Amino acid sequence: MADIRQVSFEIIHRLRDARTCTEVYGELRAAGSRFGYDAFLIGGLPQTEAEGLLDCAMISGWPPGWSQRYHARGYLRQDPVIRRIRVTADPFLWADAPFDKADERAAQVMNEAREFALNDGFCVPFHDLDGTEAGVSFGGDRLTLSEDEKAGLHLVAIYAMSKARAVTQARSRGVERANGHLTDREIECLKWSAAGKSAWDTSQILTISARTVEAHLASAARKLNAVNRVQSIAEAMRRGIIT
DSSP, X not given: OOOHHHHHHHHHHHHHHOOSHHHHHHHHHHHHHHHOOSEXXXXXXXXXXXXXXXXXXXXXXXXXXXXXXXXXTTGGGTOHHHHHHHHOSSOEEGGGSOOOTTOHHHHHXXXXXXXXXXXXXXXXXXXXXXXXXXXXXXXXXXXXXXXXXXXXXXXXXXXXXXXXXXXXXXXXXXXHHHTTTOOHHHHHHHHHHHTTOOHHHHXXXXXXXXXXXXXXXXXXXXXXXXXXXXXXXXXXXXXXXXX
């Protein structure tokens, strides 16, 4: 079997060459067979009370059913793993994110995760100078990592987070320049609104919250100097932003 350090560097090399979030997703999915994880998530921690998992996730390899339940029930604020991210900069196993057994909501998060074969996990926290927090989390039915594998997965997580941020920011800047500073999400929300979808319908299609859809549409309206959604759609069509 190949040396874990060599395997890790090969994954890192491919991540450095990735140009899209889809490519980053593919590399992390493939790496799971070597490190033993079945699911993964790259995401930030909420900055406001309104934000949930689907608003903060950058790249998700989580089981869709678990993502939807986790978001709908607001588990982001009860999750012991998220709490642990906020207080440490060191990688840790999910088992090392303790919680008071009397904390029923925290216990519920961890117990329900097991329904989706997420029994064990490994998380790498990120703390930026501007105060924002994020993490890369790997989970599976049984995740047993040697010290060398933990070190290798730590490095993989660092490069995956860096690349996910870079390609996301580059995509947003490119779309803004080409489309009057509208972001890709704003354009997507406008397209679905033009197709007659409600904010809730659009939230289900894009796997974000209805509140976030409304925020994207309001932001698009301001940028298009429109007074309502109908005018936003008409102006976006006139400019050729949507068809």
